[in-house]
Amino acid sequence: MWSLEAIFEMPRGNADKKLSRSAATLRERVLFELAKRDQEDCAATFRAITEAAAVAMNVERVSIWQLGEDQRTIVCKDLYLRSENRHEHGIQLLAEQNPRYFEALLERRVMDVDDVRVDPRTAGFADYFAPFAITAMMDVPIWRGGHLYGVLCHEHTMTPRSWQPDEAGFATNLADIVSVALERSARSAVEHRWDAVLDAMTEGVFLFDAKGDVVQANATARNLVERAGGGERFEERRGLIDYVDVNDRPLSVEQVPLHRALRGETVRGEVYGIAFRSTGARSYYRVTCTPLRSEERITGVVQVFADITEEVHFERLKRESLAVLAHELKTPLAITKGYAQHLASKVSTPEWLSMLQTIGRAADRMDRLVSDLLEVSSVMFGRVVLSREPRDLVAITRALVERTARGTVRHKIELYAPDPAWVMVDPVRIEQAIRRLVDNAVRYSPEGGDIDIAITNTADDVVLSVRDHGIGIPVDRQKHLFEVFARPHGGTPYDTGGLGVGLFLAREIVLRHEGAMWFENAEGRGTSFFVRLPRHDAPRVDGGRSLA
CATH class of the missing domain: 3.30.450.20 (PAS domain)
Known part of the structure; x- marks a missing residue:
């Protein structure tokens, strides 16, 4: 057995003797050595194939040609000249020089020509063959990705040559190795490009x-x-x-x-x-x-x-500043409200009394805003503690609806809940979440109208919905609706003020109960918010009877 290097370095006379003694063995060895070779470098693989083919097929010239996209040209990618032991490339042949050759090439079969001077497929290339004394030729199609890439060309010189079936089979195997090299080279190029892309990423x-x-x-x-x-x-x-x-x-x-x-x-x-x-x-x-x-x-x-280290540190700084600000505002607000109430009880002038009441209302509003800030701070720092117990969501919601209905005369708030709906919740927190949804429905239905609240039981969950027939939510602001400080109607005629934390807090409370919140919206026609909570068994009273 011989390695490719030994074959390449072998003097032509010795190689011919080896070939004559064991052509089949030599060709098997050539195929084996070429197949196990690293084929990512396509140019180096082409050189190895043309050199090995020249020795194993005992020809002077072996070349690899690529067919042009227009199928009217072929360009030499590598040509090995055995007697000179050197490579060339770049030769181009045109279909107009020899149309019959290109017709035969596009038939995509092995083209074995025993005498190039008389075969009609090659006679048109006489000017190319004559200077090199080329007398016989065998071209084998090369495929890449299911398409014809070009040919592997073997050129015999000096005398005509009758190509044998085993030689055509060997040449076909070589062409397959060329195809594999092209595929691997293309794949390697893609991988290198992806490596470059990945290395350029900041992630x-x-x-x-x-x-x-x-x-x-x-x-x-x-x-x-x-x-x-x-x-x-x-x-x-x-x-x-x-x-x-x-x-x-x-x-x-x-x-x-x-x-x-x-x-x-x-x-x-x-x-x-x-x-x-x-x-x-x-x-x-x-x-x-x-x-x-x-x-x-x-x-x-x-x-x-x-x-996102800097982002996390900045968020922490914002949360800490928010918490400090909220705590610092609590005391002066309490003092302001307390003095306003005290003074209101002492004055008798209607004008002064009105101003003091206005101060009291402003202090109440500021106090609600500060309470919201403190609530946001607690949520962001993970300080929310839930005290869960089995509760009927219908009962919680009915009490809330009754209180809210007393505060509005322009809205009709209806609760549709035929059955009890037991859930394991913190009743105070879950009431806060539902209240924020109902308050939103009232606030963003400025013309009044129906607000429908429904509670239904499913096999595993309880689903609550709050539907209004108000102004809806602008499409371009829906994506950020549940984010902290989101104000979907900010800067519009429907801006009612506030911090924009209500839906954020409501959703966070629901999430901490292993629930979910989502909405459906028709801008200009109203919005429906949905809350899903895990269903819980109704508690049992003495005697094992369920409260449900």
């Missing part, structure tokens, strides 16, 4: 295997590994970093995003902190993890990290 991108070990990482991700002091292997990583949530509470191993993804869960845009044990530093990232599956088996995970 870190990891590819983990099924064991949680790093398989691939972009530049940002590699910097993260370097910052941690290593951690490409799962077990190593456990001793280098700790995960915390956005409020700096430690996570268990089962809560870590990668572990959740390895169990089949998709993690989308969740915020976590990473504490680096080597330095004590802590950074915060928005993390997305997607499991990779083969049939039913998880084979790996793609994880994307976006560094």
Whole structure:
């Protein structure tokens, strides 16, 4: 057996002797060596194929040609001249020189020509053949992606040659190797482009295997590994970093995003902190993890990290400032309201009494705004504590409706709830959430009208809806409706003031009860808000009888 290098370095006379003794063995070896070669470098593979083919086929010239997109030209990508042991490229042949050759080429079959001077398919290229004493030729089609790429051309010189079937089969195998090289080169080029794209990203991108070990990482991700002091292997990583949530509470191993993804869960845009044990530093990232599956088996995970440390610190600063501001305003507001009430009880002049009452109402309004700020601060810092108990949502809502109805004469508020609806809730908090929805319905139905509240039981949930027939929500502001300080009617004739925290707080309360909130809207015709809460069994009284 001989390697490609040995064949290439073999003097022509020795190669001919070897070939005559064992042509089939030599060709098998050539195919084996070429097949196991790294084929990502297409130009180097072309050179290796043309050199090996020249020796194994015992011809002077072997070349690879690419067919033009218009199918009217072929361009030489590599030509090996065996006697001179050198390569050329760039020769171009035109269909107008030899239309019969291009017609035969497009038939996409092996073109074996024993005498190029008389064969009608090649006679038109006499000016090309004559200077090189080319007498016989065999062209084999090369395919790429199901389309004809070009030909692998073998050119025999000096004397005519009768091509044998085994030679055509060998040449076809070589053309297949050219096809594989083209595919791998194209795939490698795409991979290199994607690597460049990934390395240009500010987000870190990891590819983990099924064991949680790093398989691939972009530049940002590699910097993260370097910052941690290593951690490409799962077990190593456990001793280098700790995960915390956005409020700096430690996570268990089962809560870590990668572990959740390895169990089949998709993690989308969740915020976590990473504490680096080597330095004590802590950074915060928005993390997305997607499991990779083969049939039913998880084979790996793609994880994307976006560094949002500055954003988290800024948000914390805003929350802390908000909390401090709200607390600092409470005392002067209480003093203002107290003195206004005291003075109102002392004066008898209607003008002074009116002004003091106005001060009192303004202080009440400011107090409500400050209370909302404190509530937002509690939610943002995770300080909301729920005291849950089984309660009938219908009873809670009915009491709320009765109080609200007494405060408006332009609206008719109806409750549709034929059956009790038991839920496990904090009654004060859930009443606050529903009240904010009903208040919104009243506020944004300035012409009055019906407000319909319905409560229904499903197999697993209780669903409450609040529907008004008011102005609706502008389409361009619906996306941010549940965000803190969102004011969908701000700057419009329907702006009623406020901080824009009501829907944010209502939704947060519902979410903390493992529920959900959403809305349906028809701008100009009203809005429906929906709350879904997990259904709970009705409590039982003495004797085992259900309250329901």
